[in-house]
Amino acid sequence: MFGxxxxxxxKVExxxxxxxxASINERSVEAEVRYALAKWTELNGSEASVDEYYRGxxxxxxxxxxxxxxGALNFELKASHVAEKLGFAKGSIVEQWAQGEVEPTFEQLDALADYFSADPKWLKHGDGSPFDKTYIRIPEKPKEAxxxxLKKERYDDLINIAFIRDFSGCIYVVKIYENQRSIVYYTPYVLDDSVGNGGFNSLCKLFVFWEQLYKEYTSSQGSTSLSASNIMIKSYIFDELDSQELEKGNIDPLALIKKQTNSSWWEDVWDTGDTRLREYWSxxxxxxxxVNEHRR
Incomplete structure (x- = not known):
């Protein structure tokens, strides 16, 4: 069908x-106009398609x-809440991004990733997984550890610390901040009887750290004590499924932690005099x- x-x-030009x-291409002026219009509409249609795809x-x-x-909060987070937290003048801007109506800038995407404790490369480009982890070998000296x-990272207002033992015995440390933001660290430590000599020696130092941490955590002496900071320290044991999800980084770690039951193993495993230590895992x-006999 033709129109x-x-x-x-x-313009004359x-x-x-x-x-x-038309003369160069050996066709009529009308044919040249048809060709030019066809190419123009194809080009703009392609650009619109790419733009729409990326916004989507x-x-x-x-x-x-x-x-x-x-999944991690106790209330429903709306786009307007996010906009307000990020300091935007209107709540509709984040809603427009979420609906795919407007494309945010890379700077705005970085701010969103920071707010959600997500990997900015994933949010901007789809690279990697949504929730990344940082490797850490905890300092061997207890005070440095x-x-x-407790040191400030990219967020202020540390409120909770979580030690996680996953299904295979690997230890994770999660720092949790106000507004339910977090930083997840994976470590070389394996809390399992399959650990080798090097790993065993590392566990000995880790137990010393936990012992000193517990003493400061429960101390009531001095205004600078850890107990005066109101920071809560908890520990958890993840089953196989949740361990896999934590490793893959496809679920908010705080949503995974929220459904766990607190297990106080970090307060007990280092206690050399505790003959009633529970069998927290096999x-x-x-x-x-x-470990405790070796470090005495």
Whole structure:
């Protein structure tokens, strides 16, 4: 099906250029106009398609982060809440991003990633997984280790610390801040009887750190004591499924922690005089006795 189009009031320069192109391409001026219009509409349609596709990708990833954050919160997080926290003048701007109506800048995407404790590379480009982790070998000296645990990172207002033992015995440290933001660290430590000599020696130093941390955590002496900071320290044991999700980084770690039951193993495993140490996991008591005997 073909349509008719009449164009009036074209500049003389445009008409002259069309005549030149028609002569070069050995076709009529009308054919040259049809060709030029076809190429112009194809180009702009392609650009619009790419723009729409990218906005859709950002929309999907941002909506996913809002959904994940709601899994960690005790209230429903809305786009307007996010906009207010990020200091925008209007709540509608984040809603427009989430709906794919407007494309945010890279700087705005970085701010969103920071708010959701997400990997900015994933939010901007889809690279990697939504929630990244940072490797850390905890300092061997207890004071330095505690200083690291409490030092300011990219967020202020540390409120909770979580030690996680996953299904295979690997230890994670999660620092939790106000507004339910977090930093997740994975470590070389394996709290399991399959650990080798090097890993065993590392566990001995880790137990010394936990012992000193517990003493400061429960101390009531001095205004600078850890207990005066109101920071809560908890520990958890993840089952196989949650361990896999934590490793893959596809679920907000705070949503995973929220559904766990607190297990006080970090307060007990280092206690050399505790003959009533619970079997927090299979082989727990035997391993802890060996570690504590070795470090005496």
């Amino acid at each position: 008719r189009l009449t164009i009036r009031n074209l 445009i008409v002259e250029r069309l005549n030149e192109l 990708e950002i929309s999907e990833r941002l909506s996913f982060l809002i959904q994940q954050k709601n 505690i200083d690291w645990l 082989g727990c008591r035997e391993l802890c006795i060996k």
